[in-house]
Amino acid sequence: MAKKVKSKVPKRPRFVSAAAALGGKMSDTVVRIPITNIYADGDYTGIIYVGSQKRPANVLFDTGSSSLALDGKFYDPSKDTSAKITNLAQEVSYEDNSNWIGGVVKTNVGVGTQPLVLPQINVAVAYHESSDMFGKSNGILGLAYTKLNNAFELPGPTIPPKYTFNQIQNGKTTYLEPYFTQLESAGVVANKFAFYTLRSMINTAKAKPAADPLNNGFLILGGGEESTDLFTGNFQVARVVGDTYYNTNLKSVIVGNSAPIMVAATTKASGNVSNAIVDSGTNSLVLAQTLVQADPPKAVAHRRQHLVRCPASGVRPHEQARSIGLADTHLRAGRRFGR
Numbered sequence: 001m002a003k004k005v006k007s008k009v010p011k012r013p014r015f016v017s018a019a020a021a022l023g024g025k026m027s028d029t030v031v032r033i034p035i036t037n038i039y040a041d042g043d044y045t046g047i048i049y050v051g052s053q054k055r056p057a058n059v060l061f062d063t064g065s066s067s068l069a070l071d072g073k074f075y076d077p078s079k080d081t082s083a084k085i086t087n088l089a090q091e092v093s094y095e096d097n098s099n100w101i102g103g104v105v106k107t108n109v110g111v112g113t114q115p116l117v118l119p120q121i122n123v124a125v126a127y128h129e130s131s132d133m134f135g136k137s138n139g140i141l142g143l144a145y146t147k148l149n150n151a152f153e154l155p156g157p158t159i160p161p162k163y164t165f166n167q168i169q170n171g172k173t174t175y176l177e178p179y180f181t182q183l184e185s186a187g188v189v190a191n192k193f194a195f196y197t198l199r200s201m202i203n204t205a206k207a208k209p210a211a212d213p214l215n216n217g218f219l220i221l222g223g224g225e226e227s228t229d230l231f232t233g234n235f236q237v238a239r240v241v242g243d244t245y246y247n248t249n250l251k252s253v254i255v256g257n258s259a260p261i262m263v264a265a266t267t268k269a270s271g272n273v274s275n276a277i278v279d280s281g282t283n284s285l286v287l288a289q290t291l292v293q294a295d296p297p298k299a300v301a302h303r304r305q306h307l308v309r310c311p312a313s314g315v316r317p318h319e320q321a322r323s324i325g326l327a328d329t330h331l332r333a334g335r336r337f338g339r
Contacts (some may be wrong), residue, residue, distance in 0.1 A: 030223035031112040039136040049110035051080035062281030065142035066149035066178040069124040074138040083107040088151045089158040089168045091123045100129035103158030122176040137337045147244045189222025242273035250276035251292040
């Protein structure tokens, strides 16, 4: 853990802003959302507020997808005076074989303890989903880019549901702005966010896991580096090199105090943007078999309890990459950064 440098003369904290270094600025508005891993089997969920009544919805925050979908058994747009029915439908399948189908409405969505509300947000109302899709949560909020948020235009309203899967698939493909993109485009927050978490799996050592600080954290919209109560030492940043998933360049893996295991860069022939992605929709650290075998005595952990939630990519004109930093990434195992 990095140590703070002591100074005899109190100074105002100097924030090293990833956004500023890339031509942006520190956010005037920062929204801190409490999150927990107890409702989605280790994945992190938090509260957003939906519709005219600002109904709290507990959604999974997922950087590996882009759609905002609510369970139709939880949210009824006919009872939401701000909801506008559309002729759009979405069908999203994830790599863990979970999936949902729903009609899209436009309605108010708010975040924060005193909800910061934005109107006309694209919300899919899922009327068919796999049994393992939402778990104990009420929906999913994808934080990735527009390329992953495809929808289908149909001849008439998609709520109440009346179109078959094949009819939806035969509709005209379009792309919807994801929630965070809409939030940033409206100038509400800066084009960045941060997660503060302490565990990737639920800690069950205490009688009430929900109250255990190890199972809780924050999603910080529009900020990160100003939250000095959540980390010590220098704020480390990494560049996002694509605008579909959160692609980063992984340089090495370090186990304990051993020498770094170098990771090969991606090649043009592979067709991949980078050699790694960051995905909050999985609680696993998945390494290539070549890395696991690189230093067998170190016994690098390789558990794949949940596959990455990554829907198939569509095609759309270039959208500016959302950058969270400047440096390439080194992964260190056996050491916890932060508080």
